[in-house]
Amino acid sequence: MNRVFVALLVAAVAVGLVRDALPGGLAEQVFGPSNEPALRALTQKSLDAAADAAKLALGLTGVLALWMGVMRVAEQAGLVALLARALRPVLVRLFPEVPADHPAMGAIVMNMSANLLGLGNAATPLGLEAMKHLQELNPRKDTASNAMVLFLALNTTHITLIPARTIALRLENGASDATNIVLPTILATACGMTVAFVAARLLQRRFPLEPLAAPPVDGGGAT
Amino acid sequence: MSAFRTFADAVSGGAIPVIIALVALVGALRGVKVYEVFVEGAKEGFEVAVRIIPYLVAVLVAVGLVRSAGLLDLLSRALAPVLGAVGVPAETLPMMLVRPLSGSGADGVMVELMKAHGADSMAATTAAVMSGAADTTFYILAVYFGSVGIKRIRHGLWAGLIGDLAGLLTAAWFTKALLF
Incomplete structure (x- = not known):
């Protein structure tokens, strides 16, 4: 996920920079019409998206609580x-x-x-x-x-x-x-x-799990 | 189809309260302290909601920037000729690109296609089938893995996206074969 995350962020900003650097006519030809500089849109979007993410998560709270409660009852009832x-x-x-x-x-x-x-x-x-x-x-x-x-x-x-x-x-x-x-x-x-x-x-074979750390060896004090 | 439709409406309209009441009733009959157990389980809902916030912020900001930068427009112009070759209407490319990133974005693309080409057009119908054939993989990944603190996702994203691609392509093929 590290690579995906960095790649998405860098690609988005790079495209924004290119879009703003191109002369107006050419940018419109490549990307379609737009009424504000791409980087300004990105600035606004990054702040909005962060706020939306938190709102979305908190908005889930009630439904999550409801279903986790029902699920627990269903579990105990067998x-x-x-x-x-x-x-x-x-x-x-x-x-x-x-x-x-x-x-x-x-x-x-x-x-x-x-x-x-x-x-x-x-x-x-x-x-x-x-x-x-x-x-x-x-x-x-x-x-x-x-x-x-x-x-x-x-x-x-x-x-x-x-x-x-x-x-x-x-x-x-x-x-x-x-x-x-x-x-x-x-x-x-x-x-x-x-x-x-x-x-x-x-x-799953191409993304093998790392071997678990060996259990701590017991004892091991001065000999 | 209309009987199916009635059944469908009944399920999506009334299933939830019926399920909740049934679970409570069976629980009570089996001697479960329904209220106490419910509240105890519900407490976890809040913890989970808070736990997924950092993961959701990371993914939604990245996805939002990609969409807002016009990266998808660029890709859809570059890829349009390829699509024709595999039997998918080129107009549905924005749908294929947006679907894994955003549910409301996908709805927007679908409505745009219906307005531009008519709701019964092949492009709009294909997009509608595509919308159901894949899901917002990035969001689901952030929420599901975030809820238990998974940071190393291994092949999680690839498996999800490959499944999406298969769903999107077959959506176009089945639409063409069955409806046009």
């Missing part, structure tokens, strides 16, 4: 384990590193179900609950485990049965059949999810 047991054959194949009866499995199932039903605001808290349980199994606390990367990849490509927001936008803009996108969307997300799964599995 509902999560029940759901996880039903899907155990699939889960064990997807996440071989996670013990079949670990609470992470239940949270993963809940997250995927919420994604499938298009309940985005429930899916994130449940996904974070799953991350928490996956972190319990992770020996390197600052490094993503294979299971975490796979879970993330499946979340960024999850299948949605009803893309509700898109359908609403299409209706608003006068589509004659606003829901005709449902089938291609399901098929495309299924392909995306499959590819993400394979990519996560293949890439």
Whole structure:
């Protein structure tokens, strides 16, 4: 992530500098019209984005609290384990590193179900609950485990049965059949999810985990 | 389709309160102290929200700068000829570039295409399918990994983006095959 972060920042500012350095006509030809210097826009954007990020996180607080509370009740009532047991054959194949009866499995199932039903605001808290349980199994606390990367990849490509927001936008803009996108969307997300799964599995060998630090040797005093 | 639509509306409109009430009821029947347990779990929500702030700031500032600098316009001009060759309408390129970076940005591109080419056009329909076929990978990565303090993401970003690319390309192909 270090490299990605630096590359994004440097590339953005470099493009901004070039854009301002080019004569007006040429800049417009390459980048399209713009009504203010690129660097000034970047200045404003960096401050706005930082403020938005904090607002977004704090805005999540209520929903996170709600779903983490519900999740805890469902866990103690045995509902999560029940759901996880039903899907155990699939889960064990997807996440071989996670013990079949670990609470992470239940949270993963809940997250995927919420994604499938298009309940985005429930899916994130449940996904974070799953991350928490996956972190319990992770020996390197600052490094993503294979299971975490796979879970993330499946979340960024999850299948949605009803893309509700898109359908609403299409209706608003006068589509004659606003829901005709449902089938291609399901098929495309299924392909995306499959590819993400394979990519996560293949890439994990190219990003090997560092060996754990050797346990401290006992004793070792003066001999 | 209309029966499906009714089902869909019912799920997205009413599922959440029903699930919450069911969980509470089953919990109570099984002897769980529902209120105490709920509050205890909910306490974590606040901690998580605060914990993800630094990660979100880093990612959203970087992504915001890239979008605002016009880097995507530049890329979409450079890549347009490539897209035609793989059977994807060139107008949807901004969508493909924005989708992993920003959800509201993707909505904006979709509406722009509907206004410019009509909601039933191939470009706008393809963009709509693309919007559902991928997700805001950068944001999800910041939130999910940030919530447990993961700093070394290994192949996390690549796996997510490769999945996005596959979803976006197949979105264009399925749209063309099934709807046009």
